Amino acid sequence: MRFPRGDRPRPFFVTGDAMHTISINNVQFSYGAQTILDGIDLEVLAGEFICLLGPSGCGKSTLLRLLAGLAKPTLGSIALDGAPITAPGLDRGVVFQDYSLFPWMTTGQNVVLALEQAFPGKPKNEQRETAQAYLEMVGLDNVFHKLPGALSGGMRQRAAIARAFAINSPVLLMDEPFGALDAITRARLQDLLLQLWQQNKGERKTVIFVTHDVEEAILLASRVVVMGLNPGSVRGVFDVSIPRPRVRQELYGTPEFIALRDRLIGELHADVLDELDEGRTVRTAGEGI
Amino acid sequence: MNSLLTTANLLFVVLLGTLLWPVPGTEKPYHLVALVTAIEAIYLLRGIFFRGKSSSSGAGDVAAIVYLLLLSWHLATARFEVLDKMLFPQPEAVLALFVAELPDMLKGLVNSLILLVSGYLLALGTAVPLGLLVGWRGRLFRAVNPFTKVLGPIPPIVYIPYAIALLPSFRAASIFVIFIGAFWPIFINTVHGVFNIPKGLIDSARVLNLREPTLLVRVILPGAMPSICTGATLALVFSLVLLTAAELIGANSGIGWYVKNFADFADYQRVIVGILFISIVVTAITWGTERLERRLLRWRN
Numbered sequence: 001m002r003f004p005r006g007d008r009p010r011p012f013f014v015t016g017d018a019m020h021t022i023s024i025n026n027v028q029f030s031y032g033a034q035t036i037l038d039g040i041d042l043e044v045l046a047g048e049f050i051c052l053l054g055p056s057g058c059g060k061s062t063l064l065r066l067l068a069g070l071a072k073p074t075l076g077s078i079a080l081d082g083a084p085i086t087a088p089g090l091d092r093g094v095v096f097q098d099y100s101l102f103p104w105m106t107t108g109q110n111v112v113l114a115l116e117q118a119f120p121g122k123p124k125n126e127q128r129e130t131a132q133a134y135l136e137m138v139g140l141d142n143v144f145h146k147l148p149g150a151l152s153g154g155m156r157q158r159a160a161i162a163r164a165f166a167i168n169s170p171v172l173l174m175d176e177p178f179g180a181l182d183a184i185t186r187a188r189l190q191d192l193l194l195q196l197w198q199q200n201k202g203e204r205k206t207v208i209f210v211t212h213d214v215e216e217a218i219l220l221a222s223r224v225v226v227m228g229l230n231p232g233s234v235r236g237v238f239d240v241s242i243p244r245p246r247v248r249q250e251l252y253g254t255p256e257f258i259a260l261r262d263r264l265i266g267e268l269h270a271d272v273l274d275e276l277d278e279g280r281t282v283r284t285a286g287e288g289i
Numbered sequence: 290m291n292s293l294l295t296t297a298n299l300l301f302v303v304l305l306g307t308l309l310w311p312v313p314g315t316e317k318p319y320h321l322v323a324l325v326t327a328i329e330a331i332y333l334l335r336g337i338f339f340r341g342k343s344s345s346s347g348a349g350d351v352a353a354i355v356y357l358l359l360l361s362w363h364l365a366t367a368r369f370e371v372l373d374k375m376l377f378p379q380p381e382a383v384l385a386l387f388v389a390e391l392p393d394m395l396k397g398l399v400n401s402l403i404l405l406v407s408g409y410l411l412a413l414g415t416a417v418p419l420g421l422l423v424g425w426r427g428r429l430f431r432a433v434n435p436f437t438k439v440l441g442p443i444p445p446i447v448y449i450p451y452a453i454a455l456l457p458s459f460r461a462a463s464i465f466v467i468f469i470g471a472f473w474p475i476f477i478n479t480v481h482g483v484f485n486i487p488k489g490l491i492d493s494a495r496v497l498n499l500r501e502p503t504l505l506v507r508v509i510l511p512g513a514m515p516s517i518c519t520g521a522t523l524a525l526v527f528s529l530v531l532l533t534a535a536e537l538i539g540a541n542s543g544i545g546w547y548v549k550n551f552a553d554f555a556d557y558q559r560v561i562v563g564i565l566f567i568s569i570v571v572t573a574i575t576w577g578t579e580r581l582e583r584r585l586l587r588w589r590n
Contacts, residue, residue, distance in 0.1 A: 065492075068492075068496055069496075070492055070495060070496065088495045088496045088497075088498055089498060090497070090498050092496070093496075094492075094493075094496040096489055096492065096493065098489055099487055099489030099490045099492070099493055100489075100493055101493075102490060102493070102494075102507075102508060102511070102512075103588045103589070104511040104512075104514070104588040105507075105511075113497065113499075113507065114497055117497050117498055117499065147587075147588050149588055149589070149590070
C-alpha cells in the first residue's frame, strides 16, 4: 500500500517545442487477468479541454488514474511535457467525484494543506489568505471554518475545485466531478469551471475531464474522446468547434450541437450494438464497480 | 401543576414518607433522606432547565426506578428485616459508611489510578503509532499479522501471576499487565481503522504528494480515529478489569484491594461501599472518555 515518494515537481511551463503536454502512447492496463485498457493513444495539447466520454466500465476513470500517477500502465507510457508519469505530482491537480476533501479538516484547512504542499515555506497566514481567496473565487465566502460534512455536495465540489486551482498546476484531472450532483447544481458548476478555465487565456490549464454525459462533454470540451468497452479503448476523437464562450441555453438548440450530440450518442450505441453482435453479454451500467 | 404529577414525584413522596415515618427505637435515616432529596432536586431542575427535552430523555423513569429500588431495599432490610442482616446491610448504614470511608477510598483510588493511567497511556502511546505503521505498510502487516493472531487473543489475566513473580514490584507487574491488556485491542483496531479508510481519501492524499510523516499524522491517523476510539474504549474496560483483578491478587492498597480486603473479614457493608465507589469511578471515567471521543470524531456528523 505504500507508494513511492513523488518526483520533484516538474517545471510548470516548459519553453521550446513542448507542443504536446500529455502524450499517451499505446497504453495497456490490466488488473489481474482482466485487460481494462488496451492500445490507448492520445496526444493532448497544452491548454486543451479534453472530455473522456464513455459508458460505465470502459476504463475512462482508470485512464485518469494513470494520468494522475495513482497507477502505472502495464504496457506503454504516458508522458507529461516529455517526462514519463510514474507517481502523483503537484503538476497535476485532481478532483474526484467524492472524497476529494478530508472530512476531519475544515474546508479552509483542506485548501491550506494543498497550498503547503505546493508552496512550502510560505508563512501560514499568507497560505490562509490565499486559501480564502480561492474559496471566494468559487463562490464560497463563509466556509473556511466549516467541516466538509456541513456543506452540500455542490459546495464540496466547489471547494475541491478551489483547491485544485489554488495549487496552480498546469494540468487538471477531473473524474466525473459533477456526477453526484442534481441537474441545477451541476449546470452551475459546469459554468463555473468553464469560467475559471477561460480566465487566463495565455496560461489555460490542460483539463482532462471524465464524464458519461454527452451534453456535458460537448458543453465543456474542445475535443471529446469517446471510449468503448471490452477492453477499454478509444473509439474516436471529435473536435468541438463550437465557439466560446458557450451559452447553455443557446447552445442546446443549435444544429451544430444537435448533430454532434447525435454522432456521439451513435458512437456510444454502436459500441453496445457491437457487443450484442458478438454475442457477449452487455454489462449493465455500474456493474463491476 | 399537571407536570408535577409524575410517577417519579409520587414515588418520591411515598419513599420520603416511609423514611421519615417514626419507628420507635431507631434513628431516622438522614443520609438516605439527603440522597433521595438530592436526586429529586436534580430531576426537578432538569425539568425546569431542559423543558420539553426531559420527558424524552427518560429522566423521570430513571428517577422512578431508583426510588423503587431504594424503597424495596429499605423496606426489606431496615423496616421488615426480611433479608439476612450480614449479607444485606441497610441502605442508611451503607450510605453513612460510604461518607465515612470516602477519604480512605480516595487515597486508594489515587494508587489505583496511577497504575491504570501508566499502563493505559503506555499502551496508547505504543499501540497507535505501531498500528498506523503496520496498517499502512503492507509488508509490515504481513510480517506482523501472524503474531497478532496468536498473541492478541491470550486473556491478559493469565499474565498476572507470572508478572508478579517476574517483575520487582507489584506496581511494575500491574502496569505491565494493564499495558498488555490494553495494547492488543488498541493495536488491532488501529490497524483495521487504517484498512477501513475509504480508498478515495487515500488517493486524495496521494495526489497531494504528502510526505509519509505528514500523511500518517494528518490523513491516516484521523482516518483511523473512529476505529482507534472503539479500540481505546474497549482497552479501557479491559484495563479496569485487569487493575481490579491485579489488586485482588497482590496489592496492599487501591480500590480493588479495598473490596477484597473487607470481603476476607466478611465485612460486607464495606464491600458494598467499595463496589458502589468503583461504579461511580468507572461511570466518571466512561463519561469523560465519551466526551473526548465525541470531540475527536466531531467531523463524522
